[in-house]
Amino acid sequence: MSFLLHAPKKIVVKPKHGEPTTVSILLISVAIFLAIILVTHMSYMWMESSLNVSSGCKDKIMGFLQRGMYTSPEQFKLALSYCEG
Numbered sequence: 066m067s068f069l070l071h072a073p074k075k076i077v078v079k080p081k082h083g084e085p086t087t088v089s090i091l092l093i094s095v096a097i098f099l100a101i102i103l104v105t106h107m108s109y110m111w112m113e114s115s116l117n118v119s120s121g122c123k124d125k126i127m128g129f130l131q132r133g134m135y136t137s138p139e140q141f142k143l144a145l146s147y148c149e150g
Contacts, residue, residue, distance in 0.1 A: 122148035 126144045135141040 123145065126141070126148065129135065129144070130141055135144065
């Protein structure tokens with residue numbers, strides 16, 4: 066039996082993705098920045114709209130109170146509690 070001994074070939078492994086370039090880092094940073102601005106703007110708009118609805122609800126109930134539609138303070142407090150939720 067004979068064994069052939071061969072020197073192993075040098076294997077060169079090339080990474081699929083090289084080092085991130087300046088352009089890719091810049092694009093990712095801009096994308097993250099825009100996402101933060103978008104989320105902030107959407108949360109501000111949602112909060113502003115919920116405050117307007119609550120204010121309108123309270124104005125209506127105050128109008129009903131002035132017209133004498135609530136016979137007791139408990140009814141008035143109960144009606145105001147619906148504006149909160």
